[in-house]
Amino acid sequence: MTSVLRVLDVAVQVAFLALALFTLADWIRHRDRQRVWLVIALVSLSGLVFLTPLAAAFGLSGEPVIDAAILLFILSGYALLMFRDSLIPLGKRLRVAISAAIAVVAVLGVAADLSSNPDAPRTPFQLVVLVLVVVAWVLCVAEPIFRLGVASIGRPSVEASRLRSLSLGYAGLVVVVVVSTVAGRALQNTTAAVITNLVVLIIVPLLYASFAPPEWLRRTWSRPEDDELRSALHELLLYSPDRETLAARALSWGARMVGAQGAYIQDSDGSILAAHGMTPSAAAELAGTAVTSRTTVRVPLDLAQGTGSMTIIAGPFTPLFGDYELLRLRGYAVSITAGLDRVSLTERIAGLEKAKTEFLDFASHELRGPMTVIKGYLTMIAAGSLGDVPPRAASVVPLLVAKADEVNSMLEQMIETSRLEEGRLALRKERSDVGRLTEDAVEYLGPLAGDHHIDVKLPPWTLWAEVDPDRFQIVIRNLVTNAVKYSAAGTPIEISVSQKDGHALVSVKDLGIGIDKDDQRSLFMRFGRIKTTATANTPGAGLGLWLSREIARMHDGDLRVESEPGKGSTFTLEIPLHSD
Numbered sequence: 001m002t003s004v005l006r007v008l009d010v011a012v013q014v015a016f017l018a019l020a021l022f023t024l025a026d027w028i029r030h031r032d033r034q035r036v037w038l039v040i041a042l043v044s045l046s047g048l049v050f051l052t053p054l055a056a057a058f059g060l061s062g063e064p065v066i067d068a069a070i071l072l073f074i075l076s077g078y079a080l081l082m083f084r085d086s087l088i089p090l091g092k093r094l095r096v097a098i099s100a101a102i103a104v105v106a107v108l109g110v111a112a113d114l115s116s117n118p119d120a121p122r123t124p125f126q127l128v129v130l131v132l133v134v135v136a137w138v139l140c141v142a143e144p145i146f147r148l149g150v151a152s153i154g155r156p157s158v159e160a161s162r163l164r165s166l167s168l169g170y171a172g173l174v175v176v177v178v179v180s181t182v183a184g185r186a187l188q189n190t191t192a193a194v195i196t197n198l199v200v201l202i203i204v205p206l207l208y209a210s211f212a213p214p215e216w217l218r219r220t221w222s223r224p225e226d227d228e229l230r231s232a233l234h235e236l237l238l239y240s241p242d243r244e245t246l247a248a249r250a251l252s253w254g255a256r257m258v259g260a261q262g263a264y265i266q267d268s269d270g271s272i273l274a275a276h277g278m279t280p281s282a283a284a285e286l287a288g289t290a291v292t293s294r295t296t297v298r299v300p301l302d303l304a305q306g307t308g309s310m311t312i313i314a315g316p317f318t319p320l321f322g323d324y325e326l327l328r329l330r331g332y333a334v335s336i337t338a339g340l341d342r343v344s345l346t347e348r349i350a351g352l353e354k355a356k357t358e359f360l361d362f363a364s365h366e367l368r369g370p371m372t373v374i375k376g377y378l379t380m381i382a383a384g385s386l387g388d389v390p391p392r393a394a395s396v397v398p399l400l401v402a403k404a405d406e407v408n409s410m411l412e413q414m415i416e417t418s419r420l421e422e423g424r425l426a427l428r429k430e431r432s433d434v435g436r437l438t439e440d441a442v443e444y445l446g447p448l449a450g451d452h453h454i455d456v457k458l459p460p461w462t463l464w465a466e467v468d469p470d471r472f473q474i475v476i477r478n479l480v481t482n483a484v485k486y487s488a489a490g491t492p493i494e495i496s497v498s499q500k501d502g503h504a505l506v507s508v509k510d511l512g513i514g515i516d517k518d519d520q521r522s523l524f525m526r527f528g529r530i531k532t533t534a535t536a537n538t539p540g541a542g543l544g545l546w547l548s549r550e551i552a553r554m555h556d557g558d559l560r561v562e563s564e565p566g567k568g569s570t571f572t573l574e575i576p577l578h579s580d
């Protein structure tokens with residue numbers, strides 16, 4: 001047992017020596033102010049363990065060694081509390097009061113002349129001081145153990161694991177110290193002593209992991225969060241409505257990914273697009289400075305409009321940024337860049353769409369007035385109300401009236417389109433005779449029908465449907481004018497009204513140029529004109545079919561096409577029949 005214990009004793013001393021050396025080396029390399037109290041806590045704790053063998057090696061013993069041990073002991077507890085204070089502030093008054101109390105305990109500890117021999121008889125004063133020292137230390141570490149443990153809940157996984165390691169490590173130390181103090185000499189050469197040493201050997205790596213976890217450990221800790229991050233990233237990149245929201249969401253995940261305290265994204269024009277864990281003005285101030293410390297990392301964002309950047313600022317428990325974090329952040333930056341560019345593009349397209357709709361609205365309303373006047377006078381000229389017109393001039397008047405009607409029908413489509421897009425197209429439905437409305441629409445076309453023979457076939461009975469008569473007629477007129485426009489003069493156009501499966505069907509059949517299968521897919525799109533030589537010279541805005549199908553769908557119906565190039569097309573409007 002004695003030899004096992006001796007080996008374990010040496011192992012514990014080596015472990016603490018290593019803890020002190022690695023901690024100091026890591027801190028000297030990075031020199032971050034935030035972890036300074038943690039360094040003091042861990043180094044003083046380690047110093048405490050190898051103080052006795054070190055003193056023996058230098059032939060020192062007795063009072064000064066004991067005093068140094070008491071001071072190191074108290075310092076290790078006090079430093080942990082101060083580290084907690086740097087993370088979660090205690091408040092100035094409390095900090096001063098605690099510091100004063102600890103100083104008093106330290107002075108008492110030194111003044112009590114405690115002996116290094118645990119068997120030596122103690123005066124009541126020495127006993128009280130000993131208890132005071134242990135209680136003060138336990139209180140100093142118990143509070144941070146609890147607070148840091150609680151603070152770890154809900155934190156990014158790397159940060160949370162570090163806080164938990166620290167809490168667990170110190171909790172183990174409390175148990176060891178209390179057990180050693182209470183049991184005193186009784187603990188020597190027992191299984192309990194072996195267990196205590198083994199516990200200490202587990203605690204040391206825990207403490208180091210909390211201070212500077214190696215890359216493989218950080219990777220392991222962050223793994224469970226990676227899947228969550230992947231799906232969040234997917235959501236964020238696809239569904240963020242604007243750049244600011246995307247940047248803010250991206251930052252909170254970026255900070256979470258590496259356990260950072262603050263982060264901000266600077267846009268290509270230098271403005272702060274979003275800030276996380278800090279105010280935008282603080283971010284703007286920092287953005288003007290170069291990154292010099294390893295507690296801050298800045299990765300470029302190669303945006304379409306120029307280069308922006310994402311800056312991440314470490315918190316007390318962020319693993320100092322290493323290659324692993326940099327690699328992850330760079331990969332993340334590429335995704336954010338793609339996301340921001342996508343949103344910019346969507347915003348631009350939405351802006352263009354809006355401008356287009358506004359233009360349609362503006363142009364159609366502005367043109368409607370003059371066109372009404374032109375059409376009015378032309379009709380009067382045609383009717384002879386303005387006196388005699390020379391025969392040659394009179395011969396072109398019907399053509400002018402037809403052209404004016406063509407422009408009017410285009411304006412009507414434009415007005416309806418802008419209404420539809422702005423959600424202002426409200427149907428005024430009423431029970432209507434579908435055959436009658438179709439006939440009226442065709443009749444209204446008049447000269448627009450050109451040289452075509454238009455045949456309207458109606459069923460022997462009336463088909464009733466709930467429709468907006470004006471909008472229904474817009475659809476029919478549009479289908480018939482298309483049939484006229486896209487078929488040769490003189491060819492017949494057949495319009496038939498029928499009934500099928502509870503629906504009224506109105507089909508408009510021409511023997512015109514027809515439409516290719518591939519082109520049929522883009523027919524019903526807004527501004528969807530087919531670019532063939534046959535249609536290139538035919539006037540039209542490409543709005544008619546889109547508008548017609550939208551109107552049909554607003555009636556719970558549909559508009560379909562069957563066509564073969566060179567043979568002709570049949571467009572069929574389908575509207576539910578009125579049921580009673």
Ligand code: ADP
Nearest residue numbers: 482483486529530535540541542543544545569
């Ligand atoms: P437009 O004002 O250009 O006629 P539409 O939306 O009414 O707009 O039609 C879209 C395109 O569909 C037309 O440009 C034309 O190429 C094609 N199209 C429409 N109707 C017919 C038809 N009856 N025959 C052949 N092509 C047609």
